[in-house]
Amino acid sequence: MKALAVENLEKGFGGVQAVDGISFSVEEGETVGIIGPNGAGKTTVFNLITGFYRPDRGNILFYGKNIAYLPPHRLPRLGIARTFQNLRLFGKMTVFENILSAMLVQGRYNLFSAIFRWTDYFVTESKAEEKARKLIEFFNLSGKEDQSADSLPYGEQRRLELARALALEPKVLLVDEPGAGMNPIEIQGLVQTMKEVKKQFLLTVVIIEHQMGLVMNISDKIVVMDFGEKIAEGTPDQVKKDRKVIEAYLGEEPL
């Protein structure tokens, strides 16, 4: 079953065609890596899928439903969560609040329950708090619940952002360069975490990454982009040998 299908997606900014008719699909349970040189349009594809940009043309199907023109806040409810290339945490809020807020987006009680403290307020809150604690434990952030998010070291902030995305209980998770700014040892840890996360949460994952070691290691399929177009698609091994990919990364061989 196709969890996500992108069809002929196009997006231009002024004179620049950032995404130029790209199509690919992601099977349920699969991990798909999107790679490509800087400026290839990878993040634009993410922003299109998650509703932050409106496509000029094309469709994005999530389990068959077209989500291409929905506002971004609708997507987590459907089951799509994302992280950002340059971390976007709620910096002045605590680790616990960062995760709790994502938990409570799905929690249903209205303003009057909140004001008059009706039963559904307590039920929803305590359930969400319990789940948040479990997630914090899973991501090795125990003991840091009450620290503000921006006081954490970089690697932990990355983990927290991932935890917050998973608090939405998504079906599809889009991860934008989780390895950015990490050293090889941290990358190793991240690979481990990503694999565990996938197993634990039964996720379909789409990942943008520059660190080849990371992306080749965890992806079932790789989509290679250059200048807004898809230039190759296949298993990591196929892609590594693809002529066009080598050209995009290393430049053409001189005649």
Added chain:
Amino acid sequence: MKFFWEARKVILPAVLVYLVLKAIFGFHLVSGYIEQITLFSFIVILTSLGLNVIYGYTGQFSLGHAAFYGIGAYISAYLSKSLGVESILGFIPVLFLSGVSAGLVGCLIGVPILKLRDDFLAIATLGFGTLVRVILDNSDRFSEILGGSRGFVGIPRITNLELAFFVTVFLILVTRNIIFSRYGLFWRCVKNDELASQAIGINTSRMKLMAFSYGCFLAGIGGALYAHLYTFLHPSNFDILKSIDFLIIVIVGGMGSIVGTIYAGLIWVGFIEGLRIALPADMLDLRWVFIPLFLIGLMMWRPYGLIRKGG
């Protein structure tokens, strides 16, 4: 009711404070003037709390808060005068209606202007504040009762200690309950990072509008209590300078701190009125030297407000 049981730790001291104030006022230990500014300080706290919801919690910089305070004041005064309301019981629906009207106006102008960010929003709210001031100045053209630039006179005096105190305490509790619910959490998310808020599924425009309308509702209630405390309204009481007063209280008390707003409101009213008593009449203008100095000192000592030490 669960609401009151949950809040028993606040209500018990509040009742104690009320009894002490009641005794002080009952035995005429202080002048009527002090009594009046005590009630006024509750109104200031309530209205500032509204701005704290808008600015301190949700990060929407508003320079027009006094306009909503004024809308509440004028609507309540018009209603109670034209309906002949004189008792507290009759006044309560008027009070509620004035708050709701101010909230609705906030909601209506919030739809277009809350899309703006930071300084643009400041200019838009400033513009709205000026607009309201101009309308109030010319209000006698709509209805003679409103008085226009001559001021609205002859409002019945209904606000007493019980009303001002318990309405303020009740609304502080309501606000606290909202702040400590998912809505308060989402407001703070929006303030921290709007894009990330959308990414976790928060409808940011709705949350901003909700915080803005609720803050304006509180200002409207504050205005209605004010109108029936001083029995006289003048457009100049609701201009940009008044908005700045509320802004100062929010910043002095600390952005996103209810307790801070309460302290700052008391200190603000106490300081201005206290200096009026402490200084000889011919030096009264020196207040506007002392107050800025006090603010500069405070901001150097506690840049994040009275309550919080760090960011």
